[in-house]
Structure formats: C-alpha cells, structure tokens
Amino acid sequence: MPPLTRRQTLAAAAALPAVSLLPAAPAGAQAAFSPPPGARPLFGAETWRLPNGLTVVHVEQRRSPVVSQFLFVPAGGAEDPPGKSGTAHFLEHMMFKGSPRVASGEFSRRVAREGGRDNAFTSRDVTAYHQTVAAQHLPMIAMMEADRFASPLIPAAEVESERNVILEERRQMVDSNPRARFREAFDAAVFGPQHWKGRSLIGWEEEIRAITREDLVAFHERHYGTEGAVLVVAGAVSRAELDAVLAETYAPIPRRAVPARSRGPLPEALRTDRFIRHDPALREASFSRVWVSPSLTWGETRHAIPLSVAAQVLGGGQGSRLHRALVESGLAVSAGASAWTDTVGAGLFAVSVAPRPRVALREVERVANDTVARLVQEGLGEEETARAIRHLTAGALLSLDSIGAAPRLIGSALAIGLPIERVEFWPAMVRAVTAAEATAALRATLGANPLSATGWHLPEGTEAPA
Amino acid sequence: MSGFRLPIRQVVNGPFTAWLAEERSVPVVSLSWAWKGGTGLDPEGGEGTASLLAGLLTEGAGDLDATTFSDALRDSAIQLSFSADRDGFSGSFRCLTEALPEAVRLAALAMSAPRFDADAVERVRARAAAAQRRSLETPRGLAGRAFWQALFPGHPSAREAGGTPDSLAAITVEGIRAARAAQLRRGGLTIAAAGDISPDQLAPLLRDLFGALPEGEPPALPPLPPPQRFGVRVISFAGPQSHMLFGQAGLPVRDPDWEAAQVMLRVLGGGGFSSRLMEEVRVRRGLTYGIGAGLSVLMGQGLITGSVATENARAGETLAVLRAEWARMAESGPTEGEAADALAYFAGSLPLQLSDTRSIAGTLLSMQQNGRPMDWLDRREERLRAITRERLAAVARRLLDAEGLSAVVVGQPVGL
Numbered sequence: 001m002p003p004l005t006r007r008q009t010l011a012a013a014a015a016l017p018a019v020s021l022l023p024a025a026p027a028g029a030q031a032a033f034s035p036p037p038g039a040r041p042l043f044g045a046e047t048w049r050l051p052n053g054l055t056v057v058h059v060e061q062r063r064s065p066v067v068s069q070f071l072f073v074p075a076g077g078a079e080d081p082p083g084k085s086g087t088a089h090f091l092e093h094m095m096f097k098g099s100p101r102v103a104s105g106e107f108s109r110r111v112a113r114e115g116g117r118d119n120a121f122t123s124r125d126v127t128a129y130h131q132t133v134a135a136q137h138l139p140m141i142a143m144m145e146a147d148r149f150a151s152p153l154i155p156a157a158e159v160e161s162e163r164n165v166i167l168e169e170r171r172q173m174v175d176s177n178p179r180a181r182f183r184e185a186f187d188a189a190v191f192g193p194q195h196w197k198g199r200s201l202i203g204w205e206e207e208i209r210a211i212t213r214e215d216l217v218a219f220h221e222r223h224y225g226t227e228g229a230v231l232v233v234a235g236a237v238s239r240a241e242l243d244a245v246l247a248e249t250y251a252p253i254p255r256r257a258v259p260a261r262s263r264g265p266l267p268e269a270l271r272t273d274r275f276i277r278h279d280p281a282l283r284e285a286s287f288s289r290v291w292v293s294p295s296l297t298w299g300e301t302r303h304a305i306p307l308s309v310a311a312q313v314l315g316g317g318q319g320s321r322l323h324r325a326l327v328e329s330g331l332a333v334s335a336g337a338s339a340w341t342d343t344v345g346a347g348l349f350a351v352s353v354a355p356r357p358r359v360a361l362r363e364v365e366r367v368a369n370d371t372v373a374r375l376v377q378e379g380l381g382e383e384e385t386a387r388a389i390r391h392l393t394a395g396a397l398l399s400l401d402s403i404g405a406a407p408r409l410i411g412s413a414l415a416i417g418l419p420i421e422r423v424e425f426w427p428a429m430v431r432a433v434t435a436a437e438a439t440a441a442l443r444a445t446l447g448a449n450p451l452s453a454t455g456w457h458l459p460e461g462t463e464a465p466a
Numbered sequence: 467m468s469g470f471r472l473p474i475r476q477v478v479n480g481p482f483t484a485w486l487a488e489e490r491s492v493p494v495v496s497l498s499w500a501w502k503g504g505t506g507l508d509p510e511g512g513e514g515t516a517s518l519l520a521g522l523l524t525e526g527a528g529d530l531d532a533t534t535f536s537d538a539l540r541d542s543a544i545q546l547s548f549s550a551d552r553d554g555f556s557g558s559f560r561c562l563t564e565a566l567p568e569a570v571r572l573a574a575l576a577m578s579a580p581r582f583d584a585d586a587v588e589r590v591r592a593r594a595a596a597a598q599r600r601s602l603e604t605p606r607g608l609a610g611r612a613f614w615q616a617l618f619p620g621h622p623s624a625r626e627a628g629g630t631p632d633s634l635a636a637i638t639v640e641g642i643r644a645a646r647a648a649q650l651r652r653g654g655l656t657i658a659a660a661g662d663i664s665p666d667q668l669a670p671l672l673r674d675l676f677g678a679l680p681e682g683e684p685p686a687l688p689p690l691p692p693p694q695r696f697g698v699r700v701i702s703f704a705g706p707q708s709h710m711l712f713g714q715a716g717l718p719v720r721d722p723d724w725e726a727a728q729v730m731l732r733v734l735g736g737g738g739f740s741s742r743l744m745e746e747v748r749v750r751r752g753l754t755y756g757i758g759a760g761l762s763v764l765m766g767q768g769l770i771t772g773s774v775a776t777e778n779a780r781a782g783e784t785l786a787v788l789r790a791e792w793a794r795m796a797e798s799g800p801t802e803g804e805a806a807d808a809l810a811y812f813a814g815s816l817p818l819q820l821s822d823t824r825s826i827a828g829t830l831l832s833m834q835q836n837g838r839p840m841d842w843l844d845r846r847e848e849r850l851r852a853i854t855r856e857r858l859a860a861v862a863r864r865l866l867d868a869e870g871l872s873a874v875v876v877g878q879p880v881g882l
Contacts, residue, residue, distance in 0.1 A: 063491045064821045065470055096739070105749065108739040113807050115814020118738070132818055134470075164752025171706045172775045178603050274614055282703065283599040318536040328590060333596040350746050356592050357599075387537070395543025401494040401661075403821045 006447050009111035034421070036432055041424035042396060043406045046239065047414075050246065052255040055414060058242055059234035059406045067138045067235030070130040070407040071417035074230070075223035078124040078263055078344070082194065086203015088223075089122040089331060090166060090218045095129065096120075097158050099148035104155060111293040114140070122158050124201060125344050126415045127140065128156045132403060135236040139245050141207040142233075146249040148226060159213050167209075169189035170202050178281040182457040186288070189275040190453045196263045199347075206247075226250075228258030230414040232407035261344050261417075266451065287364055289372075294348030294444065296418055303441035304341035307349060309433045310442040311339040312388035314372065314381050315351060319387075322351065325371040331359050335368070344416045348376050350355040359411050361456070376446050379439035390432055396427040434441040470817040474830065474840050477665045484657035484670035485840070486665055489823070493563040495661040496823035497573075498831045499676075500556035501654050503684040506622040506765075507645065514594060514629015515637050515645045516550035521590040522642065523548045523557075526581040527572075532589075535572070544569045546576065552614075552685065553765045555649050560745030560824055563662045568592065570671050577650050579677035582639050585832075588648050594827050598626070605709035605775075605876035612701055612736035612874045613711040613771075623764060650677060655681035658830035661823035690765045695870040698785070708781035709773070714790065714870050716761055719836045724768070725812075725846075726759060726853050726861045731755040732808045733800040733858075734791065734866075735759030737774055747774065752785040753784045766836070770783055770865065782881020785837045789868045797865035799859025813850050816843065 032451045035041075047057045080087045098104035111118040116133030118141075120371040129149075168191045174180045184200050191198030203211070231250060233242055294303040315337025326332035333354045341347045351372065355364045399405035422429075446452075456464055477484045505516045526532040539546055542565035548557045557577070561569040572762045591628070601607035611626065618624040626633070655676060659668055693715050717727055728736075735743040735758050759772025776784040790863060800808070820826050833842055875882060 012471075064817050066620065066817050066821050080864050105739060109807070112738060112740045113810045115811050115818060117818060132821075134814055134817055161752040163750070165748055165755055168707070168753070168776060169755035172709075175706045176605055176709065177774065281603050283603050284596050317532040328592065328784075330588070354596060356596075387541075391540040393561070394541060397492075397546075398491045398494060398543060398545075398560065400823070401496075401560070401822045425601070453763070 030125045035425045036428040039425050039428035043410065043424060045406065045410055045420060045424065047420055050251050052251065052253055055230045056246065057232040057410050057414065058239055059232065060238065061235050061403065065135050065236050066104050066132060066403055067135045067233065067237050068130065068132045068403050068407050069138070069141050069145060070128055070232045071149060072230040072410045072411040073224055074228040074258060074415045076123045077199065078196040079223060081215065084207055084215055085199040086208045087211055087219050088127055089202055090208065090211050092120050092127050093149050093166060094154045094216055095152050097155055098153040099151050101147045104158060110140065115335055115436065126412065128411060138237055142245045142249040146253060146401050149229065151252045152220060154213060154216050155358050156213050168203065169343065170205060170208065174202060178279045182277055182279065185277060186275050186455045189266065189272050190270050192271055195267065199366065213278045218223055223258055225256035225258040226253055227256065230411050232411045234407045235403060263345055266346055270451055275453065276456045276458065276464045278458050278460050282457060282459045285355050285361060285459060285462060286457045287355065287368060288455045289351045290453055291349045291445050291449050292346040293349040294464055295341045295345065296344050296422065297394070297416060298342065298345045300444060303444055304347065304366050306433045306438040306441035307339040307341055307430050307445060309385060309388050309390065309430065309438040310380060311337040311349065312392055313377055313384050315390065315393060316388060319400055321371050321375055322368065325367050326353055326364065330356065331364050331367060332356055342413065342416065342418065365465055372446055380435045382391040382435050385435040385438060389433065393427040393430050469726050472820055472843055474838065475665050477642065477668045479669040480654055480764050482657065482676055483657065484659055484668060484672055485834060486662055486668055487660045487826050487830060489622060489660065490662050493662050494560065494823050495563055495601055495659065495663045496560040497659045498556065498827040498829060499560040499655055499657045500525060500554050500835065501649060501651065501684050502554050502687065503649050504554045505552045505627040506553055506650060506687040508625065509683065511681065512637055512641055513633040514521040515641055516555060516649065517594060517628050517643045518549045518590055518637060519642050520548040520555065521594065522582055522586060523576040523580050525586040525590060526583050527575040528579045531583065532586045532778055538572055540569050541630045543574060546573055551628055570674050572666055574678065581644060591634055595631045598628050598631060605703050605705055605707065608703060609709050609874045609876040610702055610713045614697055616696040616872065616874060617713065618691060619694065621691060623686060623690065639662060649684050650679055651682050651684055652679045653681065656834045658827045658834065660826035660830065674788050687765065690767055692749065693769060696872045698873050698875060700882060701874065701876045702878060703876045703878055704868050706878040707775045707811065708777045708778050708875050710785065710873050710875045711773050712773035712871055712873040713769055713772065714867050714872065716770045717865060719763055719766050719768055723861045724850060725855050727865060729808045729853060730800065730858045730862050731760050731770065731813060732811065733804045734795050739790065743788065747784060747787055751787065753780055771791060778878045779880050781875060781877065781879030789871060792866055792871055793868035795862045796868060799862045800855060802855050805855040809850050809853060813847050818844065
C-alpha cells in the first residue's frame, strides 16, 4: 500500500506509553552536561541566538545537495488549556492554512513543486514543522516558515472542515486501534483525564469539538514567541549563506517572550494503581507497568542517563533480564523496558510484556515483577552493564547517515531546555555510567515509589489476573 | 533540477554482480540483496514458512546460539535483517565501516549455516502467530488480508503472507530447511551496495557473502493473473470508521508508460496534500485524515492501489467522490498546471530520495529488479521533459477504470 498521509508522527508520539510527565522547577540539569574530556561532538553543530531571541542551530553536511529546516515550538499537548485538549495539535493543522505571503495550502504545494517534502508533528512537549528540499530552495522554505510562525492566518472559514479532518484522524489513529485506545485510557485512569499527563494528546472528542478559533489564536500568541523557538538547519549550506537567509526571513520577526513551562504538580497519589480493560477487538493480552521517574529536567536529574542503562539491562531485547525470564522461558512473545527521560518534568519508566496465548497471566505478572524486584535488590552486574552500554552506543555514528537525524535530535533537546551537549556528547555520557550509578537510579525509581501503576489489556472473555 | 548525479559502478566477481554507489564522506556502508520467490513459494498449508525462515536466519548460526549471535550484531551495531515479501526474499545490512568485516562474516554465516535451534524456532513461531492475530485487531489489518484474497484468488499472492495461526503451528523445521534450500541460491541474486566502500573492496566480499550457497536459482512462481474486478466487498466490524482499500489493474513495470503513469497518479492521489483526492476528500469535504493512491509492484506488474478511512455514516459519499475523481481523471487527464507541478516534483525529488546509504542501496536494487539500465536515473530528467499533458491524459484514459475500481470496506459503512 502507498503510505498515506502527512502528520502521522503525531500518532507515533501518541503511541508512547507516556511521552512525558511534568514538572517541578527544572533543577540544575546543566552541571551534568560538561563534555567528557576528549570526547568529540557527534554532529559538530554551531548554535547562536538572533537579536530577537530566536535560537538557531546550524549543521553543515555536504554529503548530498539537500537541506532540512526544522522549527521547534516549545509547547505541545501538555500546554493545552484546561478543557481544551488537542489545541496544540489543532493549531499545527491550521498552520498550513496560510500566512500573509503564502496562501492556504500553498506551503506544501510549493515545497512539492521543487521535489521537497514537508510535515509537522505534535508531542506532549513540542510542536515541530519541517521540510527537506534541494539546497538552493532554502530561501523559499525559510521565508514561508518565518511568515507563518510570525503571522498565521488561521482562517475562520477553514476551521470547521479542518476540525472534521482532526476528528477523522482521531477515529483512525485512536478509536480504530484497540491498543491506542488502551494507552489513552490508561494514562487518563492513572493521572486523571484533565491532568496534563493523563489528557489525550490529539484531544478528547468533545474537547476537539469545543476548541474555537480564538483558542487557537491565543495559543499561538502565548507560545509561538521568538525567545522560545528553536530553528535547526542542516545540510549543504554554509554559515554565510544561512546568515544571509536568516537576515531576510527570521531576523525581522519582532522579539516576543514565551511563558516558562508550568504544568502543575504531579498528584501525590495516582488515581488507580491497577487498570484493567477488556476489549472485544483485542486478540492478544498485554501487560504494562509504569513508574514516575526522574528526567533530565525534573527530580534527581543525575539519575536520568543511568536509568536508560538500567532499562537496557532489564529489558533491552534478547539476553536482557526480562527477555530471559519471560520470553526464553516460554511465557511471553516479547518483553521490554524503557526509560523516558528527555522530557519536560517527570519522566516515566515502563515495562511491557506480550504474554503467549493460554499462559497463566497471573504468572506473567508475578515473573515480571519478580524480575524487576530482583534487579533492584541485587543491583546491576559489571558485565551486563558494560554490555548494555555497548549496545546503546555502538551505533551512534550511524545517525550521520540520515539528513533528518541531527535536526530532530538537537531541536527536540533544545526545545525542552536541554543544552546541545546532551546530543553532541550523548555516547560519551552513556559510556561514563557505572553499574553503581545505574543501580542507584533504578533503586530511586523502582524501589519504594508510590507513583506506579499496572495495566492489563485483555481480550473479551479473558479472566483478569487478580 | 540541480544537476544531481549518482555515479553507479558495476562490480563483478565470478557469478556475482553488484551495483555500487560509492560515497566516502560518512563511515557507513549499506548492502541489500534479493531473490525472486518469497512467501509465494510457501507450500499449500505451510503459509508463513518463508516469513519464519526470514526471522530465524538471525536467531543463531554456526557456533553462535541466538543470544550470542544477537550480541555479536549489537556489539558492533550491525543492522542485519531478512524479509519475505509476496514475490521475493531479501536481506540487507547497514553498519559502520569499521564493522564491515564482522557484518559480512555474520551475514554469510546466517545464510549458509543457520542453526534453527528448537527453542529459537518456537520463539519465532510464537512471535509470528501473535503478529498475525494482532493484525486482525484493526480494520486496516482485516482489509489488507481480504484485499489480496479478492484480487488474486487461487494464486500464491492471495495467501496469507505471514501465515495463519494454524499454518504456522504446522510448519516443521524440515519445512523451514527446505524453504532455505530452495530460496537461498547463488543464482537469481540481485545485489546493491552504497556508502563508504570502493569497488575493489566490495568485489571479494561478494564471494565471502554468497560463495557458500548452492548453485542454481530459486523455483519460479506461477505467473500472476490479471487482478479480479470484485466490486465492493464489505466486512462488518464494530468501530467508528469504515476503512477501505481500493485498487484496479495497472501496467507492467517495463511498460513505456510507467513513468507517465506515476506522474498522472501523483496528480490524482500521490504525495501529501497536493493531490486531487486529498483536495476533494480531505480538504474540501473533511471526510478523512488521509487518502492516497499509487502503484504497487507485484511480480513485475504494477497495481493501482489506495486507501482511505472515513466515518461510517459518510462511507458511501467518500466512495462516490473517489469514483467521480477517478472518472474525471480518466476523461480529461490533468490540467497543464497539475502536469507541470507533478513533473517538477519528480525532477526535483531525486536527491532527497538518495540522501542515505540504505535508500540508495534500495533504489539500486529495485532498478535491477525492474530491468533498468545503469544510466536510468541520469536520463530521468530527459524522459520527464518528454512527457506532455496529452500523454498523461492518454495514460489516464488507458488505465483508469472508475467502474472496475474494486474495494474492500471494513466497518459499518452506510450508503454503499
């Protein structure tokens, strides 16, 4: 089948068990980011600010005569106003509906006419717009992006038809997919349907229906300021050429501040620590367990990178502890662990298991929990830690083989307040993690943490494990 | 166009021939290779054999059990995988230049000495069965299965490519070994490479990789019949939307009108927002999040296929708009402006398609599979310049059949 539509990346973001949680005050994350001695930057990016406050990143890559432009706005679904979930994503759609110098729909048409690609995505933390074109067309895409960033038309006449498109998007990506339905319902059950962490990223249907043009304009006013946005340009363009383009496009945009991220506190207790849902469309059960965790911007930030090593030891594919205990033993088809630490506010540590048919689900849950408890208690061994670090870092340079990797990684980090060193030196930072540090991070997160919940998603007629 | 060129060399070593696009600025190499066959060679009742074979080749080989083999790949960040399609079986790896000798060693071992250990077979079988059952959880998965069955009844292409829970349960290790013996041969191989490697470096690797395979080619598949016109087939499914897969006969990959058909179909239903279908169905009427149509290739035959999902209540309206657009294009073709935009897109998009080693190797592989000459890309701009609006209108008239456009609809559609 031909791939369909644009903006499917929203689906990818929505599919994460939890793209992000939130915030207390960002702690001193910066100290952790001094580049390790002797380490070389991955992309060799240059970064600076325009006089209007816009952050610019330049990655010169001469490999093919192509250039990518990514503009990150530091606001995503978690910034949606109360009762208006889906606002950030709705605005993303309306940004394609014209600006003073570009008619509605014309942005994508012009990019396509030059053989280019364009798209956009919304996550909990950011909204991003991006294009890839032959290098000589950079002035065109910079003009168009700067124009709509500063002054989108958001035409009233097109809001209703676009609302229908978004409702169809919701039906297609969430309502027609039992696993997506479950993830959305699980977050809402655990954190609350109006909590920034429990809300639907694409928006609850009735709230999508309630969003007005004024809401969209207000969201743009509030969050699309030069002082918060991050522009990344990568590809076959020199600094001098880029400076000339910026002078004509982004530099004239008036300076505007954006509010500090403020998402409200985490609940002291989760609304439920056990969520079970039966679904007639489901054919295969699945188990998940999540723990609210430190991130690179929240809580004990020093634990964040060691947590990714711990997740790899626990559930990083073949040979990991969960794989041995559940997959090799014949209880499960797959079993894994992940740590979401590059986010605004609290992170999330997650374990997920797809049991084999006809196994005792209670046994699956017991083995999963025992495996976690044993690792917490024993701590990580030197050998498995070294192996995990090798597997995480061996392929770091492969990201040089893709035009979009540098802007995606760098923009995502800067737009949530992390320094560029987080991306440029990530392999060295992971290599520096010791078994003792990963153990401490794991104990702090999976030890006596009351902010943890279990989910079971079951085919109709399957008895729920007690 | 920017004068972009992709220099391609032919590298020959004995019976093996590869196409290579050398590019040394980034320390990464990609290799891709393929045979005809794939799931089309699965025995009746043994559907899923080729898919299991593809999964099992990286689950232990030679002295290395599954975990040791996986560790060897991951220690060096070697991305090695095999896959079985309806009409072919392929392998590929991407790795850093420094890991190339290890990548070649492991890929060769996987093909020449896979272990098929009993526990690995059971794990991969369970994973495949779970994937099959999961694919039936969504209307899109259900539609895909029914669509191929309806298009090619009685042909291997109609069968369940990944197997069914029953057929997967019945497959034996002997059956998997037989599939490997039939599929992985020295003959009938197509090979492509891209990235940080010279022709002199590549040549000996070809023998290292494939030299241990048996002589001869995989067996041929039965010829593909023309696709059936099956009208509209509805599969009832509880959910808010109707998901449709639609299609009709296309043209052979080697047809002189192939590129004109691609350009015409881009105007009708290709790429992002600029197509007529996106404009009429999404932008103007808000009927869907996305709709697209284009050519998919099976055994050298292009099929025109597409998909859309819409609210159940508006399924009839969506299909009516789709047929009307199909007929409008068949009658009068694209406008001058649409033709110019689509031609400009194809002329300008080449450097974007070829910006990483994996997509370059993939492109070189399909060029060979489609019987293209080595200067095919170099002359593309010249060929595109010769395509007029009238030629696009003629190819639309020749191909598009609004009445014969057939669809599988999964959901609770109203108005069909």
